[in-house]
Amino acid sequence: MTLDFEHVTLGQRVLFGSGKAAEHLAAEVLRLDAGRVMVIASEFESAIADRISAQISPVLRWNEVVMHVPVETAQKARNAATANNIDLLVSVGGGSTTGLAKAVALATGIPIIAIPTTYAGSEATNVWGMTDAARKTTGVDERVLPVTVIYDAALTLSLPVDLSVASGLNAMAHCIDSLWAPSADPINAALAAEGIRALSQGLPAIKIDPNGLAGRERALYGAYLSAVAFASAGSGMHHKICHVLGGTFNLPHAQTHATVLPYVLAFNAPAAPEASSRIAAAFGTVDPNEGLQKLRGVLGAPRALEDYGFTVHSIREAVEVVLPQIPATNPRRVDRESLTAVLAAATTGEDPKILIDL
Structure with missing residues (x-):
């Protein structure tokens, strides 16, 4: 069979290591020379996010995360990022959290470090999605691709077995x-x-x-x-x-x-x-x-x-x-x-x- 195809490989740094999330995050913030970091994490993930980000002194912590990223929720986060002169977004959580960070990046161009706690996979794509008036819109944009993904299996221990199963099958x-x-x-x-x-x-x-x-x-x-x-x-x-x-x-x-x-x-x-x-x-x-x-x-x-x-x-x-x-x-x-x-x-x-x- 003759091979004839076009393939696009996305450029992204991936750091993988159990128990190393805080260490990897601090090193990446230093590498990216970021001074004003916004950490995005839901209330459920806030304790994990606080622990991981303890070495980097974020200027803003944001926990208003809603499933399917309603445009109203996205706009609030965008406004907060702009008002605080944020130069780096750090998302800690599942697909909804990563999705919110992407919505902010789509409008502002601020880079993202994604630290997933589920198996959603959004962190490795340049696909964004938001919901408005009961309709979900998706798109592709290089601005929403996280510059770095930090994988730490220890962070997924907070995910119950039934949700691990559902997320893994996703x-x-x-x-x-x-x-x-x-x-x-x-x-x-x-x-x-x-x-x-x-x-x-x-x-x-x-x-x-x-x-x-x-x-x-x-x-x-x-x-x-x-x-x-x-x-x-x-x-x-x-x-x-x-x-x-x-x-x-x-x-x-x-x-x-x-x-x-x-x-x-x-x-x-x-x-x-x-x-x-x-x-x-x-x-x-x-x-x-x-x-x-x-x-x-x-x-x-x-x-x-x-x-x-x-x-x-x-x-x-x-x-x-x-x-x-x-x-x-x-x-x-x-x-x-x-x-x-x-x-x-x-x-x-x-x-x-x-x-x-x-």
Whole structure:
């Protein structure tokens, strides 16, 4: 087969080491010659953020973090950063926290150091997202790519097992969607396959030993790979669905991704044999659906959108908003009927196999 593709690799410094977040942050602030630092962390993560940033003397600590980054919340943080002459943003937390830092950077150009405490992966992408009037808008801009990511598995110990599972499966969705997203290429595929392997090893280890670092390190490594693949490949069918479910219906981000993933995989896999083979091999199975479902069973993964407040009565509206956003490059044709079937099955938690021969 002749190789013919274009791949973009994003420039970013990554520092990885359990128990080294404070040390790495202090060194990076010095390297970047930053004098006025704004630390962004939710109330839940504030104690962790205080501990990590104790060596750098921030001039502003910001804890108004809201899921899906409402534009009003973003504007308040932007105003605060401008009023305090901030020259470096430090985000400590999950995707919502990183997303808020990106919203500030998008408007101001202030660089970001991201310190994730989940497996969201937003820290490794140049993708931003904000919600306005129940609609989530996303975009790509180099200003929002953190200049440095500091990974410290010890910080994820604050994440309960159920949220670790949901967050890790969100990262898994980045991997799988990257294999058929609009800019999918062989490099993205290699990163995604290794990400699937790492996550499928790390997440069960977290389930078995929540206080152990080995599984959490493996999951963080997988989450990073998944995000790098996703940043290059772009958003596929899975992410278009989940962005609408989150932005329009305010469903929780990680749990929504974890729930929808097996349904999109079951729908697309028959039309994407090469991607399916890669996914299956990464799971160590013959069939990709079998591999994912086996992992989900071990983890006790989220199973139905109705468990998070989405109902069958909202499917019609969701279909109308999602359908125009499905990439033309999706391996299987998506129409109103098939998209309705995918969402209906995900809503009630039906066996994803019903979508294979749809």
